[in-house]
Amino acid sequence: MLKENLVNILRTLQRERVFLLGSFVTLLIILGGLGFSFTEASEGGSFLKRFGEGLWWAVVTVTTVGYGDVVPKTSEGRLVGVALMVGGLLSFSLVTATVASIFIERKFRRERGLETLKETHHILVLGWHHDGETLLDQLLRRLPHTARVVLINQLPPEKMEGIRAKYPGREPLFVWGDYSREEVLLRANVRQAYKAVILAGRNEGETAAEVDQRTLITTLTLKSLSPKIRILAELLRMENKPYLERAGADQVLIRGQYDSSIMAGALASPGLYKVVDALLNAEGFTVWAVDVPSEFQGSPVKTFSDYLKNQHQALLIAIFSEGRALSLEDLLGDEPSSIDEFIRSKFVETGMTHLFGRAKMKFQINPADHQVLGPHDKAVVIAAQPPNL
Missing domain, CATH: 3.40.50.720 (NAD(P)-binding Rossmann-like Domain)
Incomplete structure (x- = not known):
């Protein structure tokens, strides 16, 4: 993920010509170093030594740091310095503005x-x-x-x-x-x-x-x-x-x-409506689905139910599991219709011959105490928080 983000940033910088601006600044520093070497020959020393000092002076000048440890003495050298100051100020302003605009644009696009x-x-x-x-x-x-x-x-x-x-x-x-x-x-x-x-x-x-x-x-x-x-x-x-x-x-x-069922329940028993309303709106206790831990697989429902109640203040109310995946033919109607043909053609176009992930759901509310829990079973419980099993 980090590598992918870094690659995207580098591509954006390249698209906005930040590297081109950086190359121009580098060329400006090299030319400044050469200018210092030629204009300050009277200072003595080898050309390589003067060029090294010139590069250092050019970097300090372009970045507007200005240490003052190396300065030109001749009029020609000072003219080179003026050119570096102006070029450096413009170049770094452009680089800074371009990089800032890239990140501002990305933030703007993300928010929008x-x-x-x-x-x-x-x-x-x-x-x-x-x-x-x-x-x-x-x-x-x-x-x-x-x-x-x-x-x-x-x-x-x-x-x-x-x-x-x-x-x-x-x-x-x-x-x-x-x-x-x-x-x-x-x-x-x-x-x-x-x-x-x-x-x-x-x-x-x-x-x-x-x-x-x-x-x-x-x-x-x-x-x-x-x-x-x-x-x-x-x-x-x-x-x-x-x-x-x-x-x-x-x-x-x-x-x-479910509106009609809830309204009928509210008319017949206001208390029942309050309970259902609290569960659905997660006011305190609500309904959670939890995986059956491996140590309870193969055990009776009562064993797991007692554990949930005693250790997590959770009430088991149902068990469900998913069976085999459904094929496309299972879902299409027995009698041919235009919409069935439309759905079939769309899946054929994309190379999908069945619906991956679709599965038959089996569930049982208030399971018997002696029912044995399977390896793919999930429990539905009422609790204030999802039990941390």
Whole structure:
């Protein structure tokens, strides 16, 4: 990473002709040394000695340090000194201004979301809507501090700067642009990302069908650029869910799909609603997913559950695991349709014959005490903090 950044800086310096300016300063110093040698011949000594002193004097003069240990005595030598002073002042001013402008431009482009990122193993958040900040809050709370989040949207950079400033030390990165376009995703280094979240943000005048269509196109583009990336996508219309799953989305969430259930629960039992609301909003205790440690694999659920409760004040409520990867044929409908053919053609064009990373999810809520834990099982627990196992 350090080597790559150094190479990029050197290329930028070369593009801005900083090396050319440096070469001019070097030539100026050599010419000054030669001028000193010829004009101060009356001082005696060999030519090489005078040239060495002349180089030292030229460096001190060009950099405006002016030690005064070596100075020209003749009028001609002083004229050489004047030329060095003027040339050095102009040259170093240009070099300083050019280098400063390079770093200022890079900072400006990064803040405006125009810089190409070099992050790896990061999470992409594509799009934005009124719940975007809530999602970001929860995401940063649940992710390890080493994980980086990249926001890709077309919000004004000033607004994004204000959002990023709320998370000192963990500022999400920002890429400005239409997240459904390949070149924008490449600027976010999508090929090195491992997860992506597509938000169903609606622009002014857009219909729900148009928003879902953009989500579908974005999913296909993500999978074509990075077949192994895991995608969580948000939709506005339930009838579009099968198409998105066929396109490669690992999880699909329908906006508002749980609203009716929560409202019914609130009417039937206000206390139940308060509990669900606290868990979902991470007010104190919330839900976490943890890996089952190797020492508990092959043991009954009760053994692990007792350990979590006694050692971590965590309540085990479910077990889940992922099975074999799904093939493309598993996802396409039994009856041929135009959208199935469109999805198939896109994967064929990119050389993808199956959806890497897609897997069948098996889960069990409130597992039996005697159930044996497997090597790929994960536990869902309620706790104030994720148990450090």
